[in-house]
Structure formats: C-alpha cells, structure tokens
Amino acid sequence: MSNRLFAVVAFAIALAIAAASQLIANEYFFSAAYTVLLYVILATAWNILGGYTGYVNFGSAAFFAIGAYTTVALFYAFKLPLLVTVPAGTAVAGLAGLGLGYLTLRLRGVFFAIASLAMAVVLFTFVVNWDFVGGARGAYVIQPSEVPFGLPRYIHLLFSIKVLMAAGALVVARAIETSTVGRGLAAIRDDELAAESAGVPTLKLKLFSAAVSGALMGMAGTTFPYYLSYIEPSSAFSLSYSVNSIAMPLIGGMMSWMGPLIGAVLLGTVQQLVQVTISSAWNLLIVGVLLVVFVTLAPNGIMGWVDAWRQRKNQ
Amino acid sequence: MEISTALLFNAIIAGLLLGGFYAAVSVGISISFGMLDVVNIAHPGFVILGSYIAYIVNSRYGFDPILVAVALSPLFFLLGMALYRVYYLCFEQRGQESLRGLAFFFGILFITEVVLILVFGVDYRTVKSVYAETTLRLGVLDFPLRLVVPFLVSVVMVVGIQLFLTHTFFGRAVLAVAQDQLALRLMGVNPVRVKQLAFALSISTAGIAGAFLIVIQPVEPSIGREYIGLVFAVCVLGGMGSIWGTLLAAFVLGLAESFTSTFFGPSWAPAVSFGLLLLTLAFRPSGLFGR
C-alpha cells in the first residue's frame, strides 16, 4: 500500500471514529479512549528515534510538557486558540528535539539517553519556577463555551483532535519507515559506524529523527491543558509518560509503525482497567514489570512473535 | 548585593560536606559505568532502597542507620551479583547492551520506586540518630553533624575503594578489565567474574550511601530520580572511572548546588546537577566512536 493511500485510509478511519464518538454519552469512555490515543501518539513518536534509529529517549514527558506549556503560554499571552497553539507547540517541541540532539547526538547513545533525562529535570525545574504559566501552583485554561464544528461538547472536540493526531503520527511514522531516510535510520541503528562509512549522513539523519520525534510528542501535549482545564508541572512531566513511551513500543515491537500502535492499545487499555479496579500505583508497577520482562525475554515484542510465527509457517 | 561572609562560608562548608556525600553516591557509578561500561541508571534506586532499609531497622530497633547499612551491605552485594548475572546473560552477551540494557535498568529503577511507594507510601521518612539534631558551631560557621558524619564516612569509603582498586590483586583486575579483557583472560582471570564482583561492589556502595542520604535529609521514593543526573554528572565530569576525579567532581557539584540553593533558592537546586551534566556532555570532546 502506498503511503498516500495509507494516509487516506488512516484519516478516513479517524474521522469515522470521531463522528461515531458523538453518539457515546459515557464520560469514562472518553477519558479512557483519550488517554489510549495519547499513548498511541507518544509511543509512535518515541519509536521514530528509539526503534527506528536506536537512540533511547528517557525524557518523553519533557517534550509532552513543552507542547502543553506552549499552549498555556500562548493562551495567557495572546489568548490564542488551539488552532494556533497545536502547530506552535509541535514546532517548539521539534526545536527542543533538534537542540537536544545537536548537543548530544554526536556522542554515544548512552549519553543521549542520560541527557534526555537531564533535560526533563531541567525543564521541569524551569517550569516550576516560571510564574507566568503558574509555576508549581498550576495554571487554568478555560475551555471555550462555544464548541466549533457544531460538536455537542468540548470533550468531543478534544477527542476528535486526538484521533486525527494519532492518525497523523502513524502516517508520518510509516512514511519515514518506508522511505530512503528510514533505511538510513535502520542502518544507523544496526551499526552507526558502518552506516557512516556506507555514505549515510548519520548526524543529519539523527537530528531529523530527534526533531520529528520531539515534535510529535509535543503535539500530543498541546491539548492537555484543555483536558481538565487545569495543568500543573508534576502531572505534565509525569514519569508515566516517559516509561510508557518506552514500554509500549518495546512490548508491541520496535521495528515498524504497527508495534507502538499495538503496544499502546494493549498496554493502555490494561492500564485503564487496572487504574479503575485496583490503583494507579499498581498500574505503574505492572508497566515497569512488563517493560523489564519484555526487554529481557522478548526484545522484539509482539510484532517479533508475529514475524517469527510467519517465518515458521513459510518453511 | 550584600553577601555576609558568614552566609558565604556556610554555603562553602555545606557544599563541601554535601560533596563528600555525593562522592559516596557516585563512586558506584564510576565503577559500573566508568570502568565496566554498564549503564546502571537504576543505581539511585538502590540508594533509596538503602535509605528505606536503614529507616526500617532504625525505626524498629533504634540502631544507628550508617552502622546498619554497613552491616547489611553484603545483602546489597549479593543483589548486585544477581543483577549483573541477568544483565550479562540477557544483554551483554548478545551485544544488545546499548538500547535494551538501558531500558532494562530504567525498568528496574521504575519498579524499585513503585514498590517503595506501594509499601511505604509517598510520605517522607527520617531516621533518629544521636547526631541528627546537633550542630557544631565555630564562631559564625555551622557544622551540622548530620552532614559531617556522613561526609567523614563517605570520604573514608571512597578513599578506601581507591586504595582497594590500586593495591589489591582483585582491584587491579577491575582496573584492567576496563582496558583489556583479552589480557586478563590470558592471565587466567575470568573477566566476567571480575565484572560481576565489581558491579556487586558498586551496588553495595549504593546501599551504604542510602543510609547517608536518610541521615542528611528526609527521604521519599521518587527522590532517586533526582540523583540520576547527579551521579552521571559526577562520573562524566570526573573523567569516567577515575575515583579521585569522582571525588573532585563531587565537591564541585556540592559547591555549585550549595551556592545555587543559598543565593537563588532551593527550588533551583535540581537544575544544577542536570544542567552541569548537559553542559559537560555538550562540550566534552568525545568522538562518535568512543569515549
């Protein structure tokens, strides 16, 4: 299937889901589905730099928060609507990815990983001390009373945007994966020195990958302030985002766009159930344990099982 | 701005005392990451584990936390042995240590934190010790014993490790394994075994450092994360694997944090170690293909 056709199909499905969701009145469903979609975006975005290129980002939460706080800052400063803050937040997060990459991607992957964690903490500290966006007390972002596109409630708008964002992230990931750039990234992941010697401009491609990955993660965060009409640093920078964006591609499979999607849907759904029935701390424990179990025993994830099963069938 | 000399000197003292403690926390990473090339990002998690174990014994029996930690360090040693075994079998042997090993240790860190939250909750815990409340005063200078005692024991521990590495056969084997595994094999020494024992040593230092931590300040499960930047900053700044370098870098970091805290406010302190780490990584002249 060509990328163009895939994009058409993906967005068509997304619009269908968005339209169908208006018929559902269950408040909890939206909350759960919104969160799962958020993780689809984060996992897919993380995987572009993580699975495709081989560089682990521990600071996904920071990019998410950049998107969220760009929305807050622009809302407070100029009363700008989502239509503007979504692309703006995406761009700022992309620049942050580029910046972090420029500082650290010339070093070993290990240092990039540690630096990404460092960046998350530094940014968190800045935001906590930045009174304009509320600092540690948090900020209020009031949902507009008029809902555009004739949708019944604002939550429907947020949900629709999330579905379209998820489709967009998948389209971007697949386009990269199947392009020449994607082959170059895979070469970098497999053996960076050999890739460089084979003519691959490794630094340029890594920077591209970091920028796109960061941008998409920021995009996921841009609607966050409107979700509860309130945002504060601890929840925006929640470690849960960082851990899940690693665990979901790992569990689903890191080699293609399908892995993060599967991982996010499966793990995200499980977490929603556990959170409601048991507690959110147990929820996190399960994620952590699954992460460790999969990375040790099934490093290629669910898609890896599928591929292995397919290969055995062909023999 | 009027800076009183008393404030300045006390900031320096606090920074140095803290620096000694930071060295104790980081010496393990200097071994595991600096010498063995194992990215044990879960190291701070073991520090916090040490804090909580010291807390349990101290709250139940009243024993001094630091003595408890030293007495229980063999437990951490065994834990380190087991952890390295798993790491080696699943990652190093297969050449997957970069991506997957990192994710593995990150998961371990995360699990440690969450388990502690489930067992102890998110409240701060402290210990009671004879010196916790006392502060020595020399003129205008303050020497809080809760900083001094961990500082002294830290320095002893770090210097002790340096001497151990340079003056014992096993210690020199550890230094050698960082540079030339083949030569070690030719000498009849099993490099994997050496690494396993060295890694175990690094974990036991974490456990002991945890006791220092809870003497210095109250502890809650998520504090571990704040120390990741610190230990790696100290390790990188200190030259990756040099114990003296670690000591020096720890003092630098301690002073930087103390000054920031005193003159800009404590809420900026976390940014210091991580910011320093970022700057070091950004401008460190290490190439693409090596350190």
Next chain:
Amino acid sequence: MTTSSSALLEVQGVTKRFGGFTALDGVDLVVWPGERLGLIGPNGSGKSTLVNCICGALHNEEGVIRFEGRDLGTQPAHRRTRLGLARSFQIPKPFVSMSVLDNLRIPLLYAARQHEKLAADRVADEAMRILRQVGLADKAHARSGGLTMVDMRKLELARAMAAKPKLLISDEAMAGLSASEVDDILALLSQLKQQGVAVIMIEHVMRAVMKFSERVAVLVAGRKIADDDPQAIAANPDVVRAYLGE
C-alpha cells in the same frame, strides 16, 4: 618524495596520537588511480589507525590527506565515501536487521548516487548484480546476521563496492579463512582492477599480498619503513626483521 596532482590518494606526514601513545608517526603514502597497493606490518603497527584516518573515522593531529587533489580536512566519513573512498571493516559489521540485498541498498542509495546516476527502482537490480559478482546472489534474501565467516567478508566487500568507489580499502578480509576462501576473496578483489578501482589491501596472508599487489608498503610501529614492488619488499632485510623480530 614527489607527488603529482594526478595521484588518487596522498597521505603526507600523517601523525596520530592516543594520549601519550603515538600510533602513526609522519606516514607518507601515495596511491595512483587503479593501482593495487598492499599494506603490511606486524600487529599494532598502525595499519587500521591509518585506514581510520584516511576514511575519517579518526582525525590525525598532523599531516594532510588528499583525495583527488582535494584536502579531506576534517570531513566526516560519509562525505569521504561519497567522494569515492570506500572501506571494509576488519571485523564485519553487517546491518543485521536487513537482508543481504538490503545491506547493499544503503551504500547504493547514499553513496553511489553521488557519482553514478541510479534510478530508485534500479537499486535492487544493481544490488543483485554486485551480489552475483561476489558470489552471494543465492543468499540475497537471507538475514545478514547469520552468514558464514567468508560470506560476511564478501558482504563487507560487496558493501564497499556498492558505494562505487574510486579507491577501496580492504582491511584484513582474508584473516582466518581457508586457502580456497582466500582465493575467492582474491578473485573478487582482482575484478576491481578491471573496473578501474584502486585497492589498498591490508593483509597478513603473504602469498595473497605478493600475488595481488603491484606495490607494497610496510608499516612498523607507526612508521613506514619500506615502499617498493613485492619482490624487493620480500628481500628487504628490515621488513624480514620486523616480522621475525630481532
């Protein structure tokens, strides 16, 4: 020593240090277009370091490296490959997640296209042609991680060839291979002469070096001690001493 602007590769006074250790000490070397140069020397004499400096994996502290008359300066490795300088690695580094054929796509897409028009849909055909040339055609779709040693060496060389280089550096491709496998590799490298590609062969397998090379340079402890035709090198007492020890 005279250098001409028509030399393909000129290494002048290259010195490389690692801390207190001098790996290369004022090395001079010239390679002419289409030439077959053998580079020999005891272990640790600096051969791989020299290759790394020429290809941009390491940067020399002193000296100049010119390719086709142009100073390479601090250009990164990928740009040097695009200019026409390819190498194989002593320990093969296949792209393990890819098939043998896909391994060749990388240099074809990223390096070869710089100086040879290759339409995107022709890449697979060109890769197959090269695989046939090296004798790996039947393994085109096999996972590159599970190959035999000699096939991995062939893949390394095929990958270097796929970059359409003007100079190919073969770094100990024959180490540890059987006699017939050595002949396979030798035949492979000899084909390159017909294509006008210059080759620097770094080897310890002496009979291959002597048979293959038009000229042999000898590196000992970071210094070039001899640079002559194969027969003169074999008779050179310094060279013999370097290999057999004092």
